[in-house]
Amino acid sequence: MTNLDLYAKAEHLLGIEEATEALYDLYRSELDDYKVKTLLDVGCGRGGFMRRMESDGVKCKGVDLSSLMVQECRDQGLDAECIDVKDVAGTYDAVVSIFDVLNFMNTQELEVFLDAIADKMDENSIFIADINTLYGFQDVAEGTMSNDADDEFLSVDAVFEDNELHTKFTLFEKNDDGCYTKYQDTIVQYFHKIEFFKKHKKLKLIDKQTFSLYDVEDKTLLIFKKR
Numbered sequence: 627m628t629n630l631d632l633y634a635k636a637e638h639l640l641g642i643e644e645a646t647e648a649l650y651d652l653y654r655s656e657l658d659d660y661k662v663k664t665l666l667d668v669g670c671g672r673g674g675f676m677r678r679m680e681s682d683g684v685k686c687k688g689v690d691l692s693s694l695m696v697q698e699c700r701d702q703g704l705d706a707e708c709i710d711v712k713d714v715a716g717t718y719d720a721v722v723s724i725f726d727v728l729n730f731m732n733t734q735e736l737e738v739f740l741d742a743i744a745d746k747m748d749e750n751s752i753f754i755a756d757i758n759t760l761y762g763f764q765d766v767a768e769g770t771m772s773n774d775a776d777d778e779f780l781s782v783d784a785v786f787e788d789n790e791l792h793t794k795f796t797l798f799e800k801n802d803d804g805c806y807t808k809y810q811d812t813i814v815q816y817f818h819k820i821e822f823f824k825k826h827k828k829l830k831l832i833d834k835q836t837f838s839l840y841d842v843e844d845k846t847l848l849i850f851k852k853r
């Protein structure tokens with residue numbers, strides 16, 4: 627199992643449903659300013675945002691590098707694939723990467739990723755993504771939590787150092803025979819400065835808004851057009 631698949635298994639125990647819905651509201655209101663008929667959700671997770679947009683008549687495609695996430699999307703009848711964004715065909719009116727997706731990549735990976743996003747856009751398309759602020763990493767994300775559910779136990783231990791957040795996930799899942807299976811892996815998230823995005827060759831940062839998802843000014847929403 628990959629570390630992204632372990633995240634997929636553990637996500638429902640993190641208590642982020644309310645924050646996720648609040649983030650979707652923000653994306654939805656930003657997209658209202660544009661005529662969006664087609665949407666590509668990169669890092670679509672279990673497809674919550676695509677479900678919302680589809681119900682508003684927008685044709686959605688989702689990609690995610692976790693096959694477990696993609697399977698959950700497909701089980702709900704959504705069009706999702708476990709492929710790299712560079713392998714997606716065509717262009718879209720809007721592309722989104724919601725809830726930390728850009729932070730999952732280091733600078734080199736992010737450069738390649740943003741190039742691929744630009745290739746899925748035409749001159750009128752919009753790309754919206756969010757990133758964690760330094761404050762969001764240092765004061766909100768760092769720390770430990772645990773969740774003891776009936777048949778599952780999750781512990782999360784996150785340390786922020788040298789602009790990287792290392793989050794160790796330990797999940798115990800109860801089997802039919804009453805024994806538990808233990809899964810453990812680490813996800814690294816990278817802090818990125820706004821200057822990095824301003825300098826991108828193919829994408830032009832047209833707007834940014836720092837806002838509070840959990841705490842004071844922990845996230846920044848970035849809105850891009852193609853250069």
Ligand SMILES: C[S@@+](CC[C@H](N)C(=O)[O-])C[C@H]1O[C@@H](n2cnc3c(N)ncnc32)[C@H](O)[C@@H]1O
Nearest residue numbers: 630668669670671690691692695724725727730
């Ligand atoms: C915090 S989750 C957010 C999921 C979803 N956007 C949501 O709002 O519920 C981040 C997602 O990004 C995916 N991911 C990380 N790096 C990715 C990449 N390079 N390309 C596509 N998906 C990626 C992970 O598998 C995970 O599903």
